[in-house]
Amino acid sequence: MPEPTFPAPPEDGVPCQANPDLWWPQTSEDRTAAWAKAACASCPILDGCLEWAVHNESHGIWGGTTAVERTRIRKARQLPAPPLFPRRMSGAA
Numbered sequence: 001m002p003e004p005t006f007p008a009p010p011e012d013g014v015p016c017q018a019n020p021d022l023w024w025p026q027t028s029e030d031r032t033a034a035w036a037k038a039a040c041a042s043c044p045i046l047d048g049c050l051e052w053a054v055h056n057e058s059h060g061i062w063g064g065t066t067a068v069e070r071t072r073i074r075k076a077r078q079l080p081a082p083p084l085f086p087r088r089m090s091g092a093a
């Protein structure tokens with residue numbers, strides 16, 4: 001099965017574009033992480049972003065999940081760890 005590609009953001013953008021630093025919290029449990037996860041919930045490409053991140057990102061908030069939550073998803077699906085250096089997003093702005 002081919003790995004997912006990052007979905008193209010809509011022309012009017014996605015929540016993380018306005019202030020991307022908030023999507024890189026110090027820990028998966030801090031308040032910034034909770035805020036970013038809540039903002040992701042309104043994102044029109046949430047599902048595609050999450051699927052891409054499960055395969056490609058081991059840090060930060062992506063698709064409404066923390067790094068710890070994506071690790072749990074990978075384990076449940078028996079997927080390998082993401083690459084050390086994430087692949088370039090195709091379709092990203």
Ligand code: SF4
Pocket residue numbers: 014015016017023039040043044045046049050061062063064
């Ligand atoms: S779902 Fe992905 S693209 Fe959308 S705001 Fe969250 S991290 Fe950004």
